[in-house]
Amino acid sequence: MSTNFEGSRPTSFLSLRGLEKTFRPDALKPPIQLLKGLDLDFFEGSCTGLVGHNGAGKTTTIRMILGLIFPDRGQILFRGQPITKENRATIGYMAETARFPGTLTPTEILRTQLAIYHVKPSSSHAKLIDSKLESVGLFKDRNRALKNFSKGMQQRLAWAHATIHEPDLLILDEPFSGLDPIGRITMKNWILAEKKRGVSILLCTHELPQIMSLCDHIQILRNGKLVYSSLDKKQSSGALYEALPKYFVDISGVTPADVEALRAAHKLDPWQTLHQDGFLVQLGFKDYPSATSWLAPCLAKGYVIVRFGDDNSASEEQLLIHFKEEFTQ
Amino acid sequence: MTAWWSLSKEAFLILRRDRVFTPVVTVGIIVALFANIASNWGIDSYDKILFDIGIAGFRMTGGAVAMLWGVRMIADPIKDRSIELRLASPSARFSWLMSRFVGLSFCLILMGLIFAGVWQGLMLLNHFGSMTNLQNWAIGLLVLEWIVLGSLALLLGTLAGLSTALFSAFALWLTGLVAPLVAATMGPNSDPFQKQVVEFIANIWNFQRFNLIDQLEIGSNHVLLNDLYPRLEWAGCVLAGCLTLAAWAFQKKDMT
Numbered sequence: 001m002s003t004n005f006e007g008s009r010p011t012s013f014l015s016l017r018g019l020e021k022t023f024r025p026d027a028l029k030p031p032i033q034l035l036k037g038l039d040l041d042f043f044e045g046s047c048t049g050l051v052g053h054n055g056a057g058k059t060t061t062i063r064m065i066l067g068l069i070f071p072d073r074g075q076i077l078f079r080g081q082p083i084t085k086e087n088r089a090t091i092g093y094m095a096e097t098a099r100f101p102g103t104l105t106p107t108e109i110l111r112t113q114l115a116i117y118h119v120k121p122s123s124s125h126a127k128l129i130d131s132k133l134e135s136v137g138l139f140k141d142r143n144r145a146l147k148n149f150s151k152g153m154q155q156r157l158a159w160a161h162a163t164i165h166e167p168d169l170l171i172l173d174e175p176f177s178g179l180d181p182i183g184r185i186t187m188k189n190w191i192l193a194e195k196k197r198g199v200s201i202l203l204c205t206h207e208l209p210q211i212m213s214l215c216d217h218i219q220i221l222r223n224g225k226l227v228y229s230s231l232d233k234k235q236s237s238g239a240l241y242e243a244l245p246k247y248f249v250d251i252s253g254v255t256p257a258d259v260e261a262l263r264a265a266h267k268l269d270p271w272q273t274l275h276q277d278g279f280l281v282q283l284g285f286k287d288y289p290s291a292t293s294w295l296a297p298c299l300a301k302g303y304v305i306v307r308f309g310d311d312n313s314a315s316e317e318q319l320l321i322h323f324k325e326e327f328t329q
Numbered sequence: 330m331t332a333w334w335s336l337s338k339e340a341f342l343i344l345r346r347d348r349v350f351t352p353v354v355t356v357g358i359i360v361a362l363f364a365n366i367a368s369n370w371g372i373d374s375y376d377k378i379l380f381d382i383g384i385a386g387f388r389m390t391g392g393a394v395a396m397l398w399g400v401r402m403i404a405d406p407i408k409d410r411s412i413e414l415r416l417a418s419p420s421a422r423f424s425w426l427m428s429r430f431v432g433l434s435f436c437l438i439l440m441g442l443i444f445a446g447v448w449q450g451l452m453l454l455n456h457f458g459s460m461t462n463l464q465n466w467a468i469g470l471l472v473l474e475w476i477v478l479g480s481l482a483l484l485l486g487t488l489a490g491l492s493t494a495l496f497s498a499f500a501l502w503l504t505g506l507v508a509p510l511v512a513a514t515m516g517p518n519s520d521p522f523q524k525q526v527v528e529f530i531a532n533i534w535n536f537q538r539f540n541l542i543d544q545l546e547i548g549s550n551h552v553l554l555n556d557l558y559p560r561l562e563w564a565g566c567v568l569a570g571c572l573t574l575a576a577w578a579f580q581k582k583d584m585t
Contacts, residue, residue: 023585066417068584089419098410101339103346108339115335116420145346161414 012041013200014065014083014169019074021060021224034060035224038074041231042169047191047201049215051208056221058204059096062171065202066093089117092167094158096174096204102147106138106157109146110164117165128164136160151178159190169200176207188214245272245284247291250307251298253279258303266297280306332420333428340432344398345439353394354443360386361447365454376457383451384542387444388471395437395475396498399482402429403579404491412584426483426579430572433479441472466557467541473564474539478502480571487578505536538563 019038024031035057042048052058063069065076067088078087100109110129119125133139136156146154155178162170172191176184191214195201203215211218220228251259256274259281263270273284285291291308298305344350364383368375406412415425445468449460460468481501485494512531515524538560 023583063413063584066413068413068416070581070583085419085421088417091417093414093417095410095413095417098413100411100414101343101405101409103343104339108342112335112339112415113418116332116415116418118332118419 013044013079014042015077015080016040016061016065017075017077019061019064019071019076021064021069021072033224035064035071035074038221038224038226040219040226041229042200042202043217044200045198046216047195047203047214049211049218050202050204050221051206051211051218052221055223057224058221059173060224061221062093062173062202062204065171066091089165090168092162092165092170094162094170094172094175096177098158099154100146100157100161103145105143105145106133106160107142109157109161113161113164119165132160132164152180152183155179155183155187159187163190163194167199169202170194171202171204173204174206175203176205176210184210245286247285247288248307248309249283249285249291249294249298249305251281251283252304252306254281254303256281259283262297262301262303268297269293333424336415336420336425336428337431337435340402340429341435342432344402344432344436347398349394349397350436350440353390354440357387357390357440357444358447360390361444361451365451368455376455379451379455380542383448384467384471387448387468388474388540391437391440391444391471391475392478392502393499394440395433395478396482396495396502398433398436399479400486400491400494400498402433402483403486404494407584408491416584422580423576426487426576427572430480430483433483434476437475437479438472441468441475444468444471463541470539470541470560473561474536477539477564477567477571480568480575484571484575484578487575487582501534502536504530505534509535509537535563 017039019035020033021035022031022033034055038057038061040050040061050058050061060069064071065083067083067085076083078084107129110132111125114125114128115122119128130139130142133142136159138153138156138160141149141153146157149157155175159175162172170191175187175191179187188210191201191203195214201214203211205211218228218230219226256276259271259274262268269285269290271283271290272286273282275282275284283291283294295305295308361383364379364381364386367382368379370378406415412425416422445460445465448464448468452458452460452464478498482494482498485497488494489497508527508531512524512527515527
């Protein structure tokens with residue numbers, strides 16, 4: 001568990017200030033405001049996790065940093081100055097959904113990448129490409145068309161593509177997506193190696209355990225706004241993980257009011273989180289005794305417990321529920 | 330290798346290996362062979378039948394594929410999101426767009442060279458000897474027409490989705506082909522306003538400028554430079570206009 005952020009706030013090298021973006025998907029449809037005055041900071045040499053539900057604005061934020069989408073309002077600052085094309089030469093990007101053209105080969109993709117990032121000398125490109133492909137296990141397939149590649153192979157190529165020019169900042173959008181368990185471990189090790197090299201990383205994933213083990217800071221977005229930053233709370237991602245509920249009781253056919261009445265009647269331990277999803281109420285507890293204390297009263301009342309147990313690898317959903325509680329209180 | 334050249338080469342390779350390339354070249358060759366057979370059916374002017382069908386076949390096949398590729402040069406990378414990987418880099422959007430155009434142009438030129446080779450083969454088969462200067466210019470202008478259509482499609486691809494852009498490009502091409510013919514057939518009894526409108530369109534949007542088929546005949550080798558210059562100038566203006574507008578629109582486009 002990474003806990004290297006303690007105490008004073010480090011200096012930001014990439015800052016997003018008051019970013020706003022509204023899209024109109026169709027002339028007849030109402031506009032959708034994706035970002036609502038978003039402020040974010042990223043720090044030199046640290047790994048920052050960006051978390052949020054689908055549509056929270058994570059990908060829009062990343063695309064704005066990369067210059068793919070233009071903000072309606074606000075600024076993106078790189079070391080205190082508005083970000084430029086040249087600054088973007090120091091960024092490596094691994095996109096979740098992007099696919100390379102199927103008729104090209106890994107060698108051709110990486111050759112173009114080195115050329116557009118002006119990596120010199122060009123005479124060394126062939127060697128560099130071969131060693132990179134070797135390191136991601138694609139050397140044998142270097143001249144094969146990408147349309148014959150599996151999802152895992154595509155991800156490995158995407159990693160090679162994002163890192164071949166040795167960027168100072170790596171932006172990773174769902175890097176674990178579609179990988180098998182071994183592939184995930186490999187990807188995690190690659191990210192850790194880059195982190196050790198001093199590369200700043202912006203990691204955007206739905207996999208909370210990966211964020212918890214890799215990131216120094218966490219920033220949570222909801223509806224285009226920053227709702228939580230571990231920096232503001234002076235709290236490391238490890239401490240945040242510890243604060244999350246680990247044991248859950250899911251009760252069917254009840255309302256939060258019913259649960260509250262039950263708690264008052266039996267003087268039960270309070271829950272840490274309560275999440276209602278239709279007729280299902282999920283209670284989250286930090287410790288096992290608190291969770292088990294609810295079982296007998298619920299059964300006596302005739303409530304149906306559809307799940308009881310621990311979740312050591314707390315999901316992203318738990319994190320978001322946790323902060324929903326925090327911000328609605 | 331410079332960034333710009335590298336991106337152009339990538340665009341060229343994508344098109345060269347595109348599944349459309351081989352069928353299109355095959356169709357062009359089949360049309361040329363059909364023209365050769367059809368020329369034998371005529372009682373007279375078999376060379377005219379050969380040129381009319383053969384060159385028109387090349388023209389339509391190449392024009393259609395130029396528009397398809399021009400639109401797809403923008404629509405495909407947006408659809409598979411590979412555009413993000415190329416634009417999230419220090420290279421400018423303008424460079425990326427122009428490199429797509431250059432890659433497309435090279436591929437169209439390659440196709441033109443293949444068609445010219447087939448045409449030369451047909452000429453030799455029919456004992457007409459080597460291609461004349463005029464015939465070279467006729468094929469050269471066809472390739473130029475494809476490149477102009479490619480730039481038009483590229484512009485439309487930056488403004489709209491694949492099907493809308495493709496439909497609009499075909500409609501504009503058809504207008505450019507038909508308007509001069511309609512204008513030529515309008516007599517003194519035609520409605521003056523309609524006549525004025527059609528003539529205006531025919532003047533500014535005339536794709537028959539790329540057509541030298543009428544002047545082609547065996548033995549004719551007379552290329553009038555004074556006749557060629559206005560055609561080349563017009564092509565240059567349309568190219569410059571389309572690419573400037575495309576670059577302007579693309580510069581402001583959000584890659585959502």
